[in-house]
Amino acid sequence: MKVLLAEDEPDIRLITRLALEDAGCTVVAVADGQAAVEAAMRERFDVALLDVMMPRMDGFATCTALRSDAATRALPIIFLTARSQEPEVQHGLALGAAGYIVKPFDVFSLVELMTYILEQQQQ
Numbered sequence: 001m002k003v004l005l006a007e008d009e010p011d012i013r014l015i016t017r018l019a020l021e022d023a024g025c026t027v028v029a030v031a032d033g034q035a036a037v038e039a040a041m042r043e044r045f046d047v048a049l050l051d052v053m054m055p056r057m058d059g060f061a062t063c064t065a066l067r068s069d070a071a072t073r074a075l076p077i078i079f080l081t082a083r084s085q086e087p088e089v090q091h092g093l094a095l096g097a098a099g100y101i102v103k104p105f106d107v108f109s110l111v112e113l114m115t116y117i118l119e120q121q122q123q
Contacts, residue, residue: 001114004048005029006036006062007080008055012103016049016080019107033057037065040072047098047114052081052088063095076118080105 003025007013010031017029028043030036034056036048048066052059059079066072079092082103089100099117101110 001046001111002026002044003028003114004036004039004043004045004075005080006031006033006049006054006059007051008032008053009051012051015107016110019110023111025111031055033059033062033065036062037072040066040075041069045075047076047078047118049078049080049101049114050097052079052083052092060092060095063092063097067096076121078114078117 003020005013005016005027007016008031013029017027020027028039030039032054036050040048050059050062059081063077066075066077076098078099078101079097080101084102092100098121101113
């Protein structure tokens with residue numbers, strides 16, 4: 001699975017990337033939403049993991065940008081964020097996200113959670 005990871009916190013980005021790679025994923029990790037959109041325009045990904053609170057372009061704006069372009073419209077997006085209020089979760093899902101994983105999360109079960117969310121979306 002090729003994963004686009006957009007996370008502005010360097011430690012969380014590193015730990016998440018390492019956990020995903022350990023599970024056999026190929027990961028492109030970026031530090032903000034604008035870089036995520038640019039990466040998604042250059043490369044094909046199986047899923048994008050987006051933090052909500054990021055500089056330059058937050059996760060919600062990034063999701064909107066990805067959904068508005070024909071080349072990335074079908075890219076499954078999962079928010080991976082500390083923003084856990086129900087209105088925020090509902091907003092993210094309404095933007096077209098496949099799922100919403102709240103931090104802190106278990107890095108060892110992250111791939112299982114991603115796989116479950118993606119399978120549920122396909123049903």
